[in-house]
Amino acid sequence: MGYAPFDLAGKVALVTGGNSGIGLGMAQALAQAGADVAIWGTNAAKNADAVAALAAHGGRVHAELCDVGEEVAVDRAFAATLAALGRVDACFANAGTYGRKMKFTELDSAEWHRVTRVNLDGAFYTLRAAARHMAERGGGGSLVGTASLAAIEGAARNAQYAATKGAMVAMIRALAVELARHGIRANAVLPGWIETPMTAPSVADDRFAAAVLPRIPARRWGTGTDFGGIAVYLASDASAYHSGDCLVVDGGYSLF
Secondary structure, rough: OOHHHOOOOOEEEEEEEOHHHHHHHHHHHHHHHOEEEEEEEOOOHHHHHHHHHOOOOOEEEEEEOOOOOOOOHHHHHHHHHHHHHOOOOEEOOOOOOOOOOOOOOOOOOHHHHHHHHHHHHHHHHHHHHHHHHHHHHHOOEEEEEOOOHHHHOOOOOOOHHHHHHHHHHHHHHHHHHHHHHHEEEEEEEOOOOOOOOOOOHOOHHHHHHHHHHOEEEOOOEEEEHHHHHHHHHHHHHOOOOOOEEEEEOOOOHHHH
């Protein structure tokens, strides 16, 4: 018999950016643990592939095409998710985009806003929609933001990306304090170097790999499946007293 608090039967989890990479790894584990799962993405074909994979675990699966940087789109997608699955018990604000490597002195406002609209505004719109629903429904819930080691380490030539992830951590901490009265907990997950479609160009660069891999004690890139366990824990009753934390998943990179 498994540890009962990890059983997600009867719970509904929403994962933005859930059709690939870290988000899909989270969604797969959540479905395997018994949750009904909603994923949001901007690519219809990838959404369809992810739905097919998730449905194999036996639960209900729902997908929405949604650009989280658009406030109206987020509110529409959240309403559609509720119509399809009835509730949201755990919300993973995971959708994000990369920052183009640029010197800070050459960073233009177009690039700044391209990144912040998705990584920060999108997380705000998503978490706000989930918090409103959870507070109005009662019974608590779990809010999770995918940040990055860039939130706590110096990300040279990527200030726009680092700023969004640092803000994510600060926002999550604020939510943990403010929403505790509603039984809502909030935590951030900080990935290290993970092999995803977004990081593929860097991972495939031999010079980059030669510089970074020796600094990872685990001696490998992370994968989306490495985030399954933490997603199940944060969505489950096992984390009922765990809030306001930054959970680093980096193979030991930040320690070495």
